[in-house]
Amino acid sequence: MSSRADAGDLQTKQQTYAGAVFTKIYRDKITVFALLLLAFVIGISVGAPWIGDNVLGFSPTKTNLRMRSKPPTWANEAWPIFQEFTRTCNSDAGCDWSKWGAIFSASRTGLRGCFGSGLGDCHWMGTDDAGRDVLTRAVYGGRISLRIGLWVATISMTLGVAMGLVSGYYATTWIDDIINAIIMTLGSIPLLFLLIILSRIFQPGPEGLALLIGIFGWMGLSRLVRGQIFSIREREYIIASQAIGAPPLRILARHVLPNVSSIIIVSAIFGVAGAIIAEAGLSYLGVGIGPPLPSWGNMMQGSLGNFQNAPWLVITPGLFIFMTTLAIYLIGDGLRDALDPWIRQ
Amino acid sequence: MTRYIIRRSLQSLVLVWISTLIGFSIYQMAPGGPLQFLDDDPRRTQADVERLERVYGIDRTVAVQYVAWAFGEDWLPQTDFWRSGRCLNDAGSCAKGVVRLDFGRSFSFKGTPVIKLIAERIPATFTLAFTSLLISVGIGFPLGIIAALNRGRWPDNVIRVSTVLLNTVPEWWIGLLLLIILGGYLGLVPLGGMCTIGDCTWQSRMHHLLLPATVSAIGGWIGFSRILRFEMLEVLNMDYVRTARAKGLSQRTVLWRHVLRNAMMPFVTGLSGIFLMILSGSVLFEMVFSWPGMGRLAINAINARDYPVMMALFVISSFLGILGVLMVDILYSVVDPRVRYDRTVA
Numbered sequence: 001m002s003s004r005a006d007a008g009d010l011q012t013k014q015q016t017y018a019g020a021v022f023t024k025i026y027r028d029k030i031t032v033f034a035l036l037l038l039a040f041v042i043g044i045s046v047g048a049p050w051i052g053d054n055v056l057g058f059s060p061t062k063t064n065l066r067m068r069s070k071p072p073t074w075a076n077e078a079w080p081i082f083q084e085f086t087r088t089c090n091s092d093a094g095c096d097w098s099k100w101g102a103i104f105s106a107s108r109t110g111l112r113g114c115f116g117s118g119l120g121d122c123h124w125m126g127t128d129d130a131g132r133d134v135l136t137r138a139v140y141g142g143r144i145s146l147r148i149g150l151w152v153a154t155i156s157m158t159l160g161v162a163m164g165l166v167s168g169y170y171a172t173t174w175i176d177d178i179i180n181a182i183i184m185t186l187g188s189i190p191l192l193f194l195l196i197i198l199s200r201i202f203q204p205g206p207e208g209l210a211l212l213i214g215i216f217g218w219m220g221l222s223r224l225v226r227g228q229i230f231s232i233r234e235r236e237y238i239i240a241s242q243a244i245g246a247p248p249l250r251i252l253a254r255h256v257l258p259n260v261s262s263i264i265i266v267s268a269i270f271g272v273a274g275a276i277i278a279e280a281g282l283s284y285l286g287v288g289i290g291p292p293l294p295s296w297g298n299m300m301q302g303s304l305g306n307f308q309n310a311p312w313l314v315i316t317p318g319l320f321i322f323m324t325t326l327a328i329y330l331i332g333d334g335l336r337d338a339l340d341p342w343i344r345q
Numbered sequence: 346m347t348r349y350i351i352r353r354s355l356q357s358l359v360l361v362w363i364s365t366l367i368g369f370s371i372y373q374m375a376p377g378g379p380l381q382f383l384d385d386d387p388r389r390t391q392a393d394v395e396r397l398e399r400v401y402g403i404d405r406t407v408a409v410q411y412v413a414w415a416f417g418e419d420w421l422p423q424t425d426f427w428r429s430g431r432c433l434n435d436a437g438s439c440a441k442g443v444v445r446l447d448f449g450r451s452f453s454f455k456g457t458p459v460i461k462l463i464a465e466r467i468p469a470t471f472t473l474a475f476t477s478l479l480i481s482v483g484i485g486f487p488l489g490i491i492a493a494l495n496r497g498r499w500p501d502n503v504i505r506v507s508t509v510l511l512n513t514v515p516e517w518w519i520g521l522l523l524l525i526i527l528g529g530y531l532g533l534v535p536l537g538g539m540c541t542i543g544d545c546t547w548q549s550r551m552h553h554l555l556l557p558a559t560v561s562a563i564g565g566w567i568g569f570s571r572i573l574r575f576e577m578l579e580v581l582n583m584d585y586v587r588t589a590r591a592k593g594l595s596q597r598t599v600l601w602r603h604v605l606r607n608a609m610m611p612f613v614t615g616l617s618g619i620f621l622m623i624l625s626g627s628v629l630f631e632m633v634f635s636w637p638g639m640g641r642l643a644i645n646a647i648n649a650r651d652y653p654v655m656m657a658l659f660v661i662s663s664f665l666g667i668l669g670v671l672m673v674d675i676l677y678s679v680v681d682p683r684v685r686y687d688r689t690v691a
Binding site: 089090184189192198200201202285286287307311318321329333 | 376509512617
């Protein structure tokens with residue numbers, strides 16, 4: 001009996017690497033939650049046209065000049081009371097907190113009305129300065145922001161891995177020196193300045209912007225890969241394959257790359273989140289993705305100078321960014337543990 | 346060590362030179378040429394364009410333009426090939442070159458010298474950047490220590506969770522949100538600017554500085570606390586720490602004498618990265634908080650296609666960045682006796 005149980009145990013331990021990774025992720029509740037959240041964000045971005053037509057009932061680009069900068073429909077009654085409250089706060093009398101009762105009850109009635117309303121009658125998150133529905137635009141915005149995130153991750157990962165592999169393999173030769181010099185140059189100038197200027201000059205579309213962000217975002221990964229290669233390039237199996245005459249490219253691809261793959265995957269995942277935040281910043285400054293195409297950054301740009309009277313323009317895209325990058329960060333964190341063969345569940 | 350400092354300084358000089366090359370190429374990359382704003386005027390003629398190109402010297406070869414921009418044109422031969430029209434006619438209006446801090450005149454600010462525009466705004470940017478740096482050390486340092494000493498317990502978890510949460514949204518968005526709530530709705534902080542106009546006292550300045558500096562320090566304090574936590578955990582496992590404990594030293598002595606001293610080194614290296622981050626981020630924070638510094642000037646210049654200002658801002662901010670990294674490297678080599686000055690592996 002006991003020997004059979006031992007055999008069973010042994011069998012479960014004969015798992016493939018991918019299988020072990022999968023099991024570890026499956027048992028990690030937070031990562032599963034993050035994966036579901038990311039799937040939700042990707043789902044609504046891919047399905048944005050359907051959601052726009054059938055759930056929200058608005059177009060992301062159609063303007064409606066009679067509905068400019070309107071509060072959420074459910075807050076039509078509550079918003080003026082809230083503004084009244086903020087006026088008391090800015091006066092000498094101090095905040096009149098008693099108004100919150102009226103604000104809550106008005107929003108409750110409004111929300112009930114919004115749930116019962118027909119298609120296209122309720123702006124859940126208000127409208128922007130051209131009368132477009134903010135929630136619809138935020139749902140569509142994911143298409144741009146996620147696309148940019150994926151492109152940036154691809155570009156900076158490719159560059160970072162290539163540069164890191166080469167400089168690690170040829171460490172302390174002139175090739176390494178050149179790559180280090182590039183990294184040092186890019187590492188000591190404020191890149192946001194350069195990015196802003198370049199994206200103003202070239203006025204790129206989503207892919208072009210991703211290229212710009214990606215070109216300036218590979219240095220960290222390259223350093224990581226170089227350091228890792230440094231620690232493995234004196235290992236016996238590398239020396240052995242050098243001894244049997246394997247060309248450098250083959251050694252890099254067959255023996256070195258698999259050893260650093262988990263770092264690459266994790267850093268690419270974090271790269272997606274970083275790129276989404278970078279795009280938001282550039283578009284907020286008005287040099288990234290230009291309107292009428294909605295991206296989470298340029299939606300907030302519409303709030304410049306008007307943010308007090310239309311906070312929903314700031315809050316909505318920010319919450320979408322938060323949701324997406326939170327999912328990505330948690331997945332990256334979970335994967336880092338799952339991909340590490342030394343950590344057992 | 347003197348040799349190391351000299352070599353690093355020379356390296357930095359080369360970097361500054363490279364940054365002037367990049368800065369100058371902005372001028373060349375300008376779509377339709379830097380004088381494209383002339384197209385906005387329907388009455389301009391081809392002759393006008395050519396005359397202005399001669400006046401500004403844009404008709405010269407690129408290499409000559411670079412030399413004139415970077416090193417001045419007053420020492421160049423007095424021919425059309427070498428000098429711009431302006432400089433040929435009046436020796437007083439020759440460009441003195443970036444090396445002598447002459448970045449030309451602004452297109453959009455009615456011909457004000459660029460260096461004057463920037464010099465007016467540098468104090469604002471510096472005030473914000475250095476206050477943020479101080480705040481990020483002031484908050485990040487204790488947080489890192491608390492997290493490391495309580496690893497796995499609730500203080501550590503609270504710090505880690507809030508770190509992740511703060512990292513998942515753009516910091517300027519947090520600033521915008523706080524500005525709306527604290528500034529707009531509750532009236533606790535001013536909505537922008539450096540001080541109340543007409544009442545520029547120090548209290549007013551501090552009041553205006555509080556929110557922008559705290560928000561732009563977020564990235565820094567997260568960075569510092571992470572570095573310090575990681576390093577302290579490494580050091581806490583070292584044999585010499587166990588020895589120090591074993592010979593009966595108090596927790597405080599162990600912490601200050603043995604742990605922190607050794608965990609500080611990477612912290613010092615982190616300084617340069619975080620200084621750069623704050624400098625870079627100043628563009629966004631200055632926009633959010635209407636802070637009258639270099640970042641806002643950059644956005645205005647970009648929107649007005651004011652290339653001389655853009656180039657100057659790029660070169661100057663790169664210079665500041667390079668200088669910051671150099672200073673931290675030198676500080677590091679002074680503080681850490683283990684730094685080797687020859688080419689280090691890994």
